[in-house]
Amino acid sequence: MKTKEVIDLYGKYVMPTYKQTPVVLVKGKGIKVWDIEGREYLDFFPGWAVSGLGHCHPRVVNAIKAQCKKMIHIPNNYYNNLQARLAGVISESSFGGKVFFCNSGAEANEAAIKFARIYGQGKRFEIITMEKSFHGRTLATVAATGQDKIKKGFSPLPPGFRHVRFNDFQAVKDAIGPQTVAIMLEPIQGEGGINIASADYLSKVRKLCDQKDILLIFDEIQTGMGRTGAMFGYQHYGIIPDLMTLAKTLGGGVPIGAMVAARKIADTLKPGSHASTFGGSPLVCSASLAAFKAIEKEGLLDNARNMGKYMFDQLGELKKRHSMIKEVRGIGLMVGVELNQEGATVVEKCLKRKLLINCAQGNVLRLMPPITVTKKNIDKAIRILNKVLTIETGG
Numbered sequence: 260m261k262t263k264e265v266i267d268l269y270g271k272y273v274m275p276t277y278k279q280t281p282v283v284l285v286k287g288k289g290i291k292v293w294d295i296e297g298r299e300y301l302d303f304f305p306g307w308a309v310s311g312l313g314h315c316h317p318r319v320v321n322a323i324k325a326q327c328k329k330m331i332h333i334p335n336n337y338y339n340n341l342q343a344r345l346a347g348v349i350s351e352s353s354f355g356g357k358v359f360f361c362n363s364g365a366e367a368n369e370a371a372i373k374f375a376r377i378y379g380q381g382k383r384f385e386i387i388t389m390e391k392s393f394h395g396r397t398l399a400t401v402a403a404t405g406q407d408k409i410k411k412g413f414s415p416l417p418p419g420f421r422h423v424r425f426n427d428f429q430a431v432k433d434a435i436g437p438q439t440v441a442i443m444l445e446p447i448q449g450e451g452g453i454n455i456a457s458a459d460y461l462s463k464v465r466k467l468c469d470q471k472d473i474l475l476i477f478d479e480i481q482t483g484m485g486r487t488g489a490m491f492g493y494q495h496y497g498i499i500p501d502l503m504t505l506a507k508t509l510g511g512g513v514p515i516g517a518m519v520a521a522r523k524i525a526d527t528l529k530p531g532s533h534a535s536t537f538g539g540s541p542l543v544c545s546a547s548l549a550a551f552k553a554i555e556k557e558g559l560l561d562n563a564r565n566m567g568k569y570m571f572d573q574l575g576e577l578k579k580r581h582s583m584i585k586e587v588r589g590i591g592l593m594v595g596v597e598l599n600q601e602g603a604t605v606v607e608k609c610l611k612r613k614l615l616i617n618c619a620q621g622n623v624l625r626l627m628p629p630i631t632v633t634k635k636n637i638d639k640a641i642r643i644l645n646k647v648l649t650i651e652t653g654g
Contacts, residue, residue, distance in 0.1 A: 262295055280610060287314025290629055290636050292615070300610075303628045303640050304617040308449075308481050311508030312553055313629035319511035322549035323542065330541045335534065341544035348551050349519060352490050354499045357525035359518045360539025364480035364506035365395025367516035370533055371443070371476050371502045372399050374520065376419075378474060378527050379440035386441045386476075387434050389425040391451030391620070394443070394478055403443060406450070425454055428463045435467070441474040441502075442467075446492035449481040452620035453588055453595025458496050465498040474524075476502040480516075481593065484508035485554050485630045488564035488591035495590065508630075511550035515543040554630070563630040566637060567591040570626065573641045581648040592632065596624040600651075608647040614640055 265283045269275075283295040290313055292302050305314060312319065326341075333339045346358040359370050376384050388394065390405040401409055402416040405425075410416060423430040425448060442464060448454040468475040477500040482492030486508065489495055493503065501524060506516040516538075520527070554560060571587060574596060578584040586597040598605070602618035609616050617625040624644075628636065 260295060265295065282610070289313040289315075290632060298613065300613045300615050301636065301640055301643075302615045303626050304615055305627075305629055306507075306512070307617075308486065308507040308627055309510070310512050311484055311486060311627075311629055312511050312550055312559070313631045314512070316511055316550070316553055316631075318549040318553045319513075319546050322545040323513070326542050326545035332537070332540045332542070334536075335538065339539060339541060339544070341541045341548065342539040345539070345544045345547050345551075348548065349505070349517060352551070353503065353519055354521060356503075356519045356521045359520070359528065359533065359535075360544075361516040361518070361535040362514045362537050362543075363395075363516045364478075364504065365397050365400050365516075366535060366538075367480065367504035367506055367518045368394045368400045368403065368443075368478060369397050370518040370528075370535075371441075371504050372403065373533055374502060374518065374528055375441040375474050375476065377532060378524065379438075383438050383440035384419045385421060385436065385438040386419060386443050387421050387423060387431060387439060388443045389445070389448070389451075390422050391425060391448055391454060392422075392443075392445060392478075393448070393450035425451070426457055426460050428460050428467075431464055432467060435471065435473070439471070439473055441476050443476040443478065445478045445480075446482050446496070447487065447590060447593055449593070449625070450619055452597070452623035453593060453625060455588060455590060456496070461496045461498055468501070474501045476500060476504070478504050480504055480506045481627075484550065485560050485563050486591055486593050486627070488560060488567055490554070490560065492590070508550065509547055510543050511546045511553070513543050513546045515539075515547055557631070559630045562632070563591045566628075566630075566632050566634070567594070569634055570594060570628075570632075570637045570641075573637060574626075577641065577645055577648065580645070581652060583648060583652055589626075592626075592628055592630055594626045595619070596626065598622045598624065605644075605647055605651060608650065609643055612643045612646065614643040616640075616644075 262283050286293040388403045392405040394400040394403040402420045405422040423434045483505045501521050503519045574587045585599045606618045
């Protein structure tokens with residue numbers, strides 16, 4: 260098949276819920292992908308961070324192959340040894356809590372919302388979230404998301420959410436009322452444009468939650484699994500959330516989501532109060548265990564820190580050369596390049612030069628390569644970006 264044939268089939272049979280780039284990807288290995296015509300691309304935004312270990316990481320592929328021959332699915336009314344092992348790895352890698360498994364980030368956040376409602380015992384149900392946040396596409400997570408464009412057309416949305424300015428502690432404090440049960444935020448807002456929470460802000464929010472018996476929920480769907488150079492983003496801040504949600508790189512490329520709850524409150528959800536038919540299947544758990552093993556055995560947290568610093572430095576040099584770059588910000592390999600103009604044409608021109616990146620909030624280029632990225636990969640991406648920015652400014 261050719262690109263046009265695939266696009267025509269989409270037009271005939273697939274609902275148009277995505278704004279799609281006219282490229283048909285058919286193969287991936289590490290940081291590279293190939294389209295149906297055999298053209299090679301450098302992928303600096305692999306699967307919205309799903310392929311955070313790179314495409315088709317050998318450890319993940321081998322784990323999936325081996326598990327497919329044994330057992331693909333087990334209903335959750337039976338015990339699953341791989342789910343038990345994975346829950347232990349997640350718990351011991353974080354803050355010693357218990358884990359609920361599902362299939363996506365939106366489901367993980369939905370579970371956290373339900374957990375908070377039950378924790379509130381029918382008296383407290385309101386959750387404070389942040390402007391420019393993104394928490395998913397279910398009705399509840401759309402309501403939690405602090406972006407009007409995500410909510411458009413879906414009213415009436417579930418009540419119980421208040422949005423305040425990100426990184427503004429006073430705004431959070433002022434929003435708390437007698438029905439507030441939780442504060443939900445991303446340590447780094449991805450869809451919001453790579454906005455980074457300050458240490459002082461999160462420390463004050465944590466203390467406020469402790470004082471008022473309010474749950475602190477961290478959405479770590481993008482920041483988790485080594486993206487920032489720590490296994491989880493909260494580990495940069497010296498505080499611990501009560502609930503943490505995970506997905507994306509957690510599965511190494513296959514669909515998985517998880518909610519982690521601190522041990523002292525973990526049994527708030529009772530049998531029958533929440534479930535997920537496909538959650539934590541042997542197949543996805545085997546892939547996730549392989550992802551954790553890859554991060555540990557291949558030194559990928561160190562690589563994310565080192566390559567993140569290198570990429571940040573190279574982008575800083577670009578900023579000196581191109582006045583259209585307003586700011587470079589990020590932690591580890593979660594980096595945003597804010598422009599003083601719209602970024603869509605930059606993304607398109609990078610695509611033509613076989614570099615895949617993303618744009619958030621209209622003018623923030625999002626660079627989130629796999630945590631296996633090398634200096635050689637970064638140098639190539641910087642060269643392409645430099646050429647594109649030079650063209651954009653008429654240089």
